[in-house]
Amino acid sequence: MNIALIGYGKMGQIIERFAIERGHEVVLKIGRDNLADLTVSNLRKADVAIDFSTPDAAINNIYTCFEANVPLVVGTTGWYGQLQEIKDECLRGNNTLLYGSNFSIGVNLFFHINEVLAKVMNNYPVYDVQVEEIHHTQKLDSPSGTAMTLAEGIIENLDRKSEWVNELDGNPTIDVLKQEQVLIASQRIENIPGTHTVIYSSEVDEIELKHTAHNRAGFALGAVVAAEWLQNKQGFYNISDIFNLK
Ligand SMILES: NC(=O)C1=CN([C@@H]2O[C@H](COP(=O)(O)OP(=O)(O)OC[C@H]3O[C@@H](n4cnc5c(N)ncnc54)[C@H](OP(=O)(O)O)[C@@H]3O)[C@@H](O)[C@H]2O)C=CC1
Numbered sequence: 237m238n239i240a241l242i243g244y245g246k247m248g249q250i251i252e253r254f255a256i257e258r259g260h261e262v263v264l265k266i267g268r269d270n271l272a273d274l275t276v277s278n279l280r281k282a283d284v285a286i287d288f289s290t291p292d293a294a295i296n297n298i299y300t301c302f303e304a305n306v307p308l309v310v311g312t313t314g315w316y317g318q319l320q321e322i323k324d325e326c327l328r329g330n331n332t333l334l335y336g337s338n339f340s341i342g343v344n345l346f347f348h349i350n351e352v353l354a355k356v357m358n359n360y361p362v363y364d365v366q367v368e369e370i371h372h373t374q375k376l377d378s379p380s381g382t383a384m385t386l387a388e389g390i391i392e393n394l395d396r397k398s399e400w401v402n403e404l405d406g407n408p409t410i411d412v413l414k415q416e417q418v419l420i421a422s423q424r425i426e427n428i429p430g431t432h433t434v435i436y437s438s439e440v441d442e443i444e445l446k447h448t449a450h451n452r453a454g455f456a457l458g459a460v461v462a463a464e465w466l467q468n469k470q471g472f473y474n475i476s477d478i479f480n481l482k
């Protein structure tokens with residue numbers, strides 16, 4: 237496959253390594269210093285594009301890929317407020333997009349276990365739940381996309397929770413946490429690739445479900461596998477469609 241890499245930072249560079257290892261060719265690499273090369277005609281040289289750029293850049297990049305009619309894998313987080321608009325536009329224009337807050341196999345298993353556990357916890361109201369996430373200090377968005385997916389998995393399955401709220405580095409955004417809210421506590425610490433914990437606590441004990449990424453390889457390999465899966469498909473997909481754990 238010919239691949240266009242949109243965003244050539246920490247993730248883009250590791251994705252390139254895995255793409256080449258798996259026999260693909262990287263025909264376009266876009267970073268901040270060659271943004272002018274992100275054109276419809278350049279994108280049409282690729283069979284698929286993979287975007288790991290920035291929360292602010294993602295929406296524009298997605299629309300440019302739609303215009304070029306090139307299938308797109310979006311790993312960038314921090315744009316999900318516009319998810320419905322992008323989904324509608326993708327389907328309206330017969331385009332192809334797969335997105336995911338986390339492409340690693342381990343986290344996708346974790347997402348599934350989180351949903352099963354949340355269902356079980358309907359019968360155990362003595363436990364309250366919160367999500368914690370720790371990432372490197374260059375991360376632009378908070379909470380992490382992965383933490384949002386975890387909180388949404390809890391909300392969809394645990395009847396006593398209906399929304400999430402975020403605090404960054406101990407700075408609360410609300411005065412009082414309501415019973416129906418799931419707190420996502422975010423922390424930024426040098427060099428942490430991504431650690432997520434779901435904690436159920438009662439007066440007498442705690443249950444912790446934790447995923448620690450040792451490096452970024454799992455995310456990057458997952459993105460290349462997602463691009464391969466997207467070949468010859470049309471429509472709007474999430475990474476969970478590949479793992480099919482439901
Ligand atoms: N879904 C998943 O599994 C994962 C998702 N992510 C997400 O991927 C994104 C990128 O992460 P990461 O690689 O660590 O971040 P980096 O900051 O290392 O890389 C982002 C790159 O995008 C470039 N860039 C800036 N503006 C644009 C633009 N308009 N178009 C294209 N590229 C642009 C930046 O250029 P410059 O360096 O010049 O600023 C930089 O090279 C983040 O949103 C992160 O949350 C990360 C890991 C896993």
Ligand SMILES: O=C(O)C1=N[C@H](C(=O)O)C[C@H](O)C1
Nearest residue numbers: 313337338375380381382430
């Ligand atoms: O910015 C990162 O680094 C990561 N971002 C993703 C997220 O927001 O969940 C995935 C991973 O945790 C690394």
